[in-house]
Amino acid sequence: MSDPIRRAAIALYDRFTHEGMDRRAFMAELTRIAGGAAAAGALLGSIACQAAAAPQIAPDDRRIRTGTIEWEPRPGRRYRGYNAAPAGAADNLPLIVVVHENRGLNDHIRDVARRLAVAGFSALAPDFLSVPGGTPADQDQARTMIGQLDMAETVADGVATIQRLASPAGGSRRIGAVGFCWGGGMVDRLAVGAGAALKAAVPFYGPAPDPAEAARVQAAMLIVLAGLDARVNGTAHPWAEALRAAGKDVTVHEFPGVDHAFHNDTSAARYNREAAEVAWAETLAFFRRHLRG
Numbered sequence: 001m002s003d004p005i006r007r008a009a010i011a012l013y014d015r016f017t018h019e020g021m022d023r024r025a026f027m028a029e030l031t032r033i034a035g036g037a038a039a040a041g042a043l044l045g046s047i048a049c050q051a052a053a054a055p056q057i058a059p060d061d062r063r064i065r066t067g068t069i070e071w072e073p074r075p076g077r078r079y080r081g082y083n084a085a086p087a088g089a090a091d092n093l094p095l096i097v098v099v100h101e102n103r104g105l106n107d108h109i110r111d112v113a114r115r116l117a118v119a120g121f122s123a124l125a126p127d128f129l130s131v132p133g134g135t136p137a138d139q140d141q142a143r144t145m146i147g148q149l150d151m152a153e154t155v156a157d158g159v160a161t162i163q164r165l166a167s168p169a170g171g172s173r174r175i176g177a178v179g180f181c182w183g184g185g186m187v188d189r190l191a192v193g194a195g196a197a198l199k200a201a202v203p204f205y206g207p208a209p210d211p212a213e214a215a216r217v218q219a220a221m222l223i224v225l226a227g228l229d230a231r232v233n234g235t236a237h238p239w240a241e242a243l244r245a246a247g248k249d250v251t252v253h254e255f256p257g258v259d260h261a262f263h264n265d266t267s268a269a270r271y272n273r274e275a276a277e278v279a280w281a282e283t284l285a286f287f288r289r290h291l292r293g
Helices: 003-018 023-034 037-047 107-118 139-147 151-166 182-197 211-216 230-245 273-291
Strands: 064-074 077-086 095-099 122-126 175-180 198-204 220-226 250-255
Touching: 003 023, 023 037, 064 107, 064 151, 077 107, 077 151, 095 107, 095 151, 095 182, 107 122, 107 175, 122 151, 151 175, 151 182, 175 182, 175 273, 182 198, 182 211, 198 273, 211 230, 220 230, 220 273, 230 250, 250 273
Parallel strands: 095 122, 095 175, 175 198, 198 220, 220 250
Antiparallel strands: 064 077, 077 122
């Protein structure tokens, strides 16, 4: 695949997955870019996330324990989530909330939670599509459902979850959060709403909130960006500047020459192993610094 074709296809896929582009129009344009239907199918397979991709940490890895849990962050709002922790770990271990992309809670995000467990943290990956019925198997349907969420209600659910985990009833844990794409934007908004309950936040290439909200953030922030991700960077840079102006603890690492979703190893065309490994190492170091004090 030539780089101009790959770049055009990635830009088109971003419009489809984040700007509400009709699937029929998307496939017609992808076929034009690729030069035929067969080539378009192969190209889409390299860009879209593949559910069958092998995990980095197997679900039955003996170093960790995993499970599905349910809770009610607010009355009438029933949630399910995936929990992973080191085998034999104490119940009050620092906990990282892992916020999924706009595809909902899938095997890739469960794998990310297990990576955190292997690194010595407890991790909770909520399904933010729990209230409307849970994440479906179909990615397009999941994206549609994400777009239909009441974001104020969804953020309030996440904030309530974090505040409970940080309270004496939740074990007085030190809480961090990491999220990707839609989840990165959610992590920014959780940092705005959770106050002192959230100690450290790492949004990966997430569309940022109104910079006027920066003064409310109390968590230390590590903002991870992709150099080729103009859509997200247009909001993330003003957000970071506002955090700095408000005197917040904020670090920005923008990786040049990589695409949105570069950390997601289930998307062959967008995944950048070198950048992903550096960003993940920095994320773990950041959480160790702020959650194990």
